[in-house]
Amino acid sequence: MRTSRTGRAGQYLALLAYLLFLALPFLWLISTAFKPPRELGSLHPTWIPKDPTLANFRQAFDEQPLLHAALNSLTAALGAGLIAVLLATPMAYVMARHRTRLARAATGWVVVSQAFPLVLVIIPLFLVLKNLRLINSMPGLIMVYVVWALPFALWMLVGYVRAVPPELEEAAAVDGAGRLRTLVSVTAPLLAPGIAATGLFAFVTAWNEFFFALVLLKSPERQTLPVVLTHFIGAEGVADLGPLAAAAFLATLPSLVVFAVIQRRITGGMLAGAVKN
Amino acid sequence: MRTRVLLGCLVLVLLLAGCGGGDGDGAGGRITLRFQSLAWQAESVEINRELVKEWNATHPDVEVEYVQGSWDSVHDQLLTSFEGGEAPDIIHDASDDLADFAYGGYLADLTGLLPERLKSDIPQRSWETTTFGGGIYGVPFLQEPRVIVANAKWLKEAGVRIPTPERPWSWPEFRSITAQLSGDGRYGVAWPLKEPVSATLNLSLSSGGQLFHRGADDKVTIRFEAADEVMPRTVHDQANTDRSASPTTLGSGGSDTLPGFFGGRYAMVPLGFSYRQQIVQQAPKGFDWQVLPAPAGADGLTQGVSPQTLSIAEDSPHQREAAEFIDFLLRPENMVRLALGDWMLPTGTQALKDPALHTTENDWATGTALAEHLRSAPAQSVRGYPEWKDKVATPALQEYYSGAIGLDELRERLEEDGNLVLARYQR
Numbered sequence: 204m205r206t207s208r209t210g211r212a213g214q215y216l217a218l219l220a221y222l223l224f225l226a227l228p229f230l231w232l233i234s235t236a237f238k239p240p241r242e243l244g245s246l247h248p249t250w251i252p253k254d255p256t257l258a259n260f261r262q263a264f265d266e267q268p269l270l271h272a273a274l275n276s277l278t279a280a281l282g283a284g285l286i287a288v289l290l291a292t293p294m295a296y297v298m299a300r301h302r303t304r305l306a307r308a309a310t311g312w313v314v315v316s317q318a319f320p321l322v323l324v325i326i327p328l329f330l331v332l333k334n335l336r337l338i339n340s341m342p343g344l345i346m347v348y349v350v351w352a353l354p355f356a357l358w359m360l361v362g363y364v365r366a367v368p369p370e371l372e373e374a375a376a377v378d379g380a381g382r383l384r385t386l387v388s389v390t391a392p393l394l395a396p397g398i399a400a401t402g403l404f405a406f407v408t409a410w411n412e413f414f415f416a417l418v419l420l421k422s423p424e425r426q427t428l429p430v431v432l433t434h435f436i437g438a439e440g441v442a443d444l445g446p447l448a449a450a451a452f453l454a455t456l457p458s459l460v461v462f463a464v465i466q467r468r469i470t471g472g473m474l475a476g477a478v479k480n
Numbered sequence: 481m482r483t484r485v486l487l488g489c490l491v492l493v494l495l496l497a498g499c500g501g502g503d504g505d506g507a508g509g510r511i512t513l514r515f516q517s518l519a520w521q522a523e524s525v526e527i528n529r530e531l532v533k534e535w536n537a538t539h540p541d542v543e544v545e546y547v548q549g550s551w552d553s554v555h556d557q558l559l560t561s562f563e564g565g566e567a568p569d570i571i572h573d574a575s576d577d578l579a580d581f582a583y584g585g586y587l588a589d590l591t592g593l594l595p596e597r598l599k600s601d602i603p604q605r606s607w608e609t610t611t612f613g614g615g616i617y618g619v620p621f622l623q624e625p626r627v628i629v630a631n632a633k634w635l636k637e638a639g640v641r642i643p644t645p646e647r648p649w650s651w652p653e654f655r656s657i658t659a660q661l662s663g664d665g666r667y668g669v670a671w672p673l674k675e676p677v678s679a680t681l682n683l684s685l686s687s688g689g690q691l692f693h694r695g696a697d698d699k700v701t702i703r704f705e706a707a708d709e710v711m712p713r714t715v716h717d718q719a720n721t722d723r724s725a726s727p728t729t730l731g732s733g734g735s736d737t738l739p740g741f742f743g744g745r746y747a748m749v750p751l752g753f754s755y756r757q758q759i760v761q762q763a764p765k766g767f768d769w770q771v772l773p774a775p776a777g778a779d780g781l782t783q784g785v786s787p788q789t790l791s792i793a794e795d796s797p798h799q800r801e802a803a804e805f806i807d808f809l810l811r812p813e814n815m816v817r818l819a820l821g822d823w824m825l826p827t828g829t830q831a832l833k834d835p836a837l838h839t840t841e842n843d844w845a846t847g848t849a850l851a852e853h854l855r856s857a858p859a860q861s862v863r864g865y866p867e868w869k870d871k872v873a874t875p876a877l878q879e880y881y882s883g884a885i886g887l888d889e890l891r892e893r894l895e896e897d898g899n900l901v902l903a904r905y906q907r
Contacts, residue, residue, distance in 0.1 A: 244762030246743025266522050322556075329564040338566055414553070418560045421514065421568075423547050433550035437520045438574065439675065440552075440733050441758070 229455065235448035236260070243444050259445035260453075263435075269450055271424065272431040276410055277457065278341055279427060283348035284406035287356045288398055290349065295360030296390070300369070310361070313354040321414060329418060339421040347415050352405040359404065363397025364390075399465050407458055428454045511542045511798050513805060516549045516568035518788070521757065524821035531817070535808055542801045544570075562586040562793070569796040570805060575609040575620055576678075576786035576860040582617035583863070588792040589615035593803035598810060606827040609787055609856040618789030621810050622824040624753040625783060625850040626683060628669075628772040634661065634747045635770075645849035648776040651687065651714045658724040661747040670729040670737045670746035671715055676877040677869045679750070681858045682784035684711045687777025691894070692859045699906050700862050702898040704891040710777055712880060713887065720883040730881050742767060750774065753847045754823040760842060771843035773850055781850060784857035787827055825851050864905030872897045 230250070235243065237255040242248070263269060298306045328347060329338070337343025367390055375385040391398075413429040420426055432454060435447035519528045525548065532546045547568060549557065555577055561567040562581065571587075581587050594616070599607075602620060610618035635642060640657045643649040649657065658668025673679060681691060689708035694700050718725035726746060729737050735758060737749045742763055759769060773781055790809065792802045808814070812830035819826040819837065825847055826832055837848045859865045876893040879885045885893075 240761040241764055244738050244742050244758075244764075246739040246745065248739075262522065266525065325560055326563045329560055329566075333564050333566065338564070414556070417550070417553055417557050421547065421566065422545070430550070433552050434520055434525075434548050436550065436552050438518075438551040439752075441735055441755075443521065444735075 232448050232452050232455070235444060236452045238445060240445060259449035262443075263446040263450040263453075266446065267431050267434055267450065268423075269428070269431065269453065272426055272428045273454070273457070275341070275425060276428040276454075279344050279348060279412075279416070280406045280410040282341070282345040283352060283409035284402040286345065286349045287352045287405035288402045291353060291356040291360050291401060292394070292398060295357050295364050296386070298357070299361045299364035310358075313357055316354045325414070325418060332419065338419055339425060341425065344416060344419055344427075345409075347419065348405070348409040348412065351412075351415070352408050356401045356405055359401050360394075360397055363394055363400075366397075367393045403461060403465050406461060410458055509541070511801055513542060513544045513570060513796075513798055513802055514547055514568040515544050515570040515805070516547045516572060518549050518551050518554060518572045519822065520548075520551065521822060524818070527817045527821040531809055531814055535805060542798075542805070544805055558586075562795075565795050567793040567795060569793055569798060569802045571791045571793060573618070573789055573791065574786050575618060575789050576857060578610060578618050578789060578791065579612055579861050579863070579865075581791075582612040582615065586794055587617040588794045588796065588799050589617065590619065590792065590803065591616050593792070593799060594619065595803075595807050598807050601812070601828045601830055603827070603829060605855050606787060609785070609860065610789055610791075612861055618791040619806055619810060620787035620789050620827045621815060622819055622822055623785045623787035623827055623851075623854055624824045625785065625847060625854055626679065626750055626774050627753050627847060627850070628748050628750050628774060629741070629755065629759060630748045630770055630772050631741065631744070631746075632768040632770040634744070638747075642770075643772050643775075645773045645781065645846060648773045648781055651710050651775045651777055654775040655714050655718060655722065655724070658718055658748070659722045662722070662724040666744065667726040667746050668724040669718060669748045669750070670726040670732075670740060671719070671750060671881075672732045672734045672737045673715070673730050673878070673881055674733045674736075675874070676881060677873045678784075678786070678857065680712055680877055683750075683774060684708050685782045685784050685855060685858065686775065686779055687711060688779045690858060692862050700859075700902055702868075702895050702902065704894050707778065709887065712877065712890070714775075715881055716883070716887075719881060727882070731878070738762060748772070753825065756842050757823040771846045773846065781853040782855055783850075783853060785854045786857045786860055788822075788824070825854075862902065864902045867905075868898050868901045872901060 234250050234252060236259055237257075238252045239254055239256045239258065242252055242254065298309055332338050332343045332347070335343070337346065371389055371393070372385050375389045376382075380388065411429060412427075413433075416427040416430050417433075420430070432447065432450055435443045435450065437443075515532065517525075517528050519525045529546055532544050535542075535544050549572065554573060558567060558571065558573070558581065562584070567586070573581075578587065598619065606620040606623070607616060609620050610616055638661055640660060641649075641653075661668035671679075681689075684691070684707070687707050687710035689705070689710065691702055691704060691708050692700050693703055715725065719727050719730060726740070729740070729746075734749075734751045734755055737746065737751075738755075738758060740746050741749050753771070756771065763769060774783060790806045792799050792806070796802055809818075810828065812826075812828055812834070815826040815828045815831035816834045816836060819831065823842075825837070831837075832848060832851055836844070838845045859868075862868075873894060876885070876890055876897075880887070880890040
């Protein structure tokens with residue numbers, strides 16, 4: 204089916220409008236981060252600051268331990284991403300390949316667990332972690348993030364495993380490869396894009412998470428970036444807008460970098476072998 | 481190769497994280513108190529940190545750890561911490577957030593813990609904001625009146641009488657002046673009423689409005705009487721009859737009105753006293769502004785406030801030491817530093833006398849003159865108030881201010897729906 208030139212132009216235009224719509228908050232954030240206070244209070248705000256300044260960034264770094272908080276966030280996000288993938292991959296494989304009653308029940312439970320509201324779990328979770336002496340510790344936070352991300356990660360990976368034809372594994376077995384060898388040499392490379400996407404999901408979820416970090420980490424030196432960002436906000440929503448925008452802009456960068464690095468691998472992997480040359 | 485380097489870095493980061501465990505409690509008999517502060521403006525955070533440092537330098541046996549909290553999430557965070565027995569020893573909050581915690585048994589009764597100096601320094605009307613069921617559950621230390629920030633040049637050019645705390649505007653006078661200042665797409669006033677309930681209740685005290693009436697059986701009922709009508713009717717008429725109040729800002733927060741104020745669209749904006757800091761930072765060079773007292777009614781300049789408070793967790797094993805730290809933090813000279821850092825008024829009578837709070841610079845003197853008129857915000861100890869506020873009063877007032885409903889329907893909804901809500905909490 205061929206699309207007319209006008210139709211294609213319309214599609215591109217719609218796509219461009221959508222991309223612009225998605226980008227607007229981020230562009231506004233960048234613009235605000237570089238504006239001096241007097242431009243922030245202007246009745247006619249401009250997209251490009253008239254008198255751009257780095258003062259907001261300086262103030263943000265002076266007032267809050269942003270780098271330390273970013274390191275804490277990175278630790279939690281990388282830890283959660285890595286562990287979630289390590290746990291979810293074999294679990295997803297079992298659930299996808301062995302369609303037993305137990306596997307079906309597990310899948311159902313995964314779906315149901317997604318509906319639990321945060322407030323329902325936070326106090327029991329807090330008490331459990333307290334008994335394990337994991338309150339105010341990074342391993343405790345990572346554990347929570349893994350548990351929080353695991354159901355969706357599992358769900359994602361089950362789909363990826365099902366997309367790998369079982370015939371490939373059977374062929375490897377016929378060629379004499381053992382179960383482990385088959386998994387490592389045949390299935391795992393084909394699952395790589397799915398594993399990357401799942402890790403990315405767990406990373407971004409943990410990187411942006413606010414409430415668990417707020418409640419579970421008591422010491423200032425352990426606070427993560429989303430928690431520290433709220434320190435620029437006062438009562439009744441009044442905010443120190445310039446430094447807040449500067450800090451929030453910096454906070455989005457790692458996610459963007461991770462996306463940029465992994466995205467090519469995800470799409471590349473997904474498309475590999477899709478078309479017979 | 482690159483993958484190996486990345487994996488190596490990850491392992492290193494995780495190891496570093498693992499090494500950072502433990503609570504860091506003091507050793508050798510030294511007590512560590514956690515002080516969760518909600519100070520957020522740069523100057524205020526700096527002063528709080530300085531004061532903690534000064535305390536730690538002079539009290540080697542009792543170390544205070546400064547933890548910065550956030551206004552946005554403090555209630556949920558504290559509730560979880562209380563339930564888990566991990567609350568900070570010293571808690572910074574606002575008096576209108578304390579009732580549930582006090583009645584829930586999470587906060588220590590400070591009645592026998594505080595020194596006489598501090599008790600007598602803070603007026604009874606301020607203690608009333610933190611007294612629940614006969615116990616005192618917080619020390620009110622900073623408060624801010626709602627004032628009118630005005631474009632001074634505009635007012636001068638219009639030739640209107642400039643009100644002072646000694647001779648404030650009455651509500652009818654305020655209405656006629658905003659009408660006089662309006663025209664050509666410009667408005668006499670911009671009411672930021674995104675959260676209309678506290679502004680309405682607090683300012684209604686000036687005309688004697690109480691709304692909440694406690695009976696002999698200690699049960700509270702809502703009655704919207706003539707005295708309660710004055711302030712909301714003025715706003716409604718400004719926005720819908722005179723067109724002297726901007727209709728668009730009725731749904732805005734205080735900060736949202738500032739660009740229009742600086743841009744000459746509104747002559748006046750009713751705001752909290754601490755907004756002066758944002759105005760100093762953001763106003764265009766040469767912009768001439770001044771602080772005016774809110775209009776007065778039958779009860780003069782009286783208005784309600786919910787002061788910032790310092791409380792002690794009931795579970796804290798070191799309540800006496802925590803109270804000593806609060807006493808140190810709220811010595812008159814320190815209270816002044818905290819007030820200046822937050823651009824608010826101290827509750828302490830000694831601190832209020834400090835010359836730094838009586839200067840004409842940034843109109844400190846106007847706000848300080850209002851301190852004696854500040855009372856406990858209505859209903860902050862009424863159980864069920866948060867639900868009434870969110871489910872009944874906020875939508876009803878928003879609809880009334882926008883002109884969608886009249887005064888009779890407002891009264892009916894506040895009273896009938898409101899009393900049903902309160903009744904559930906008072907069975």
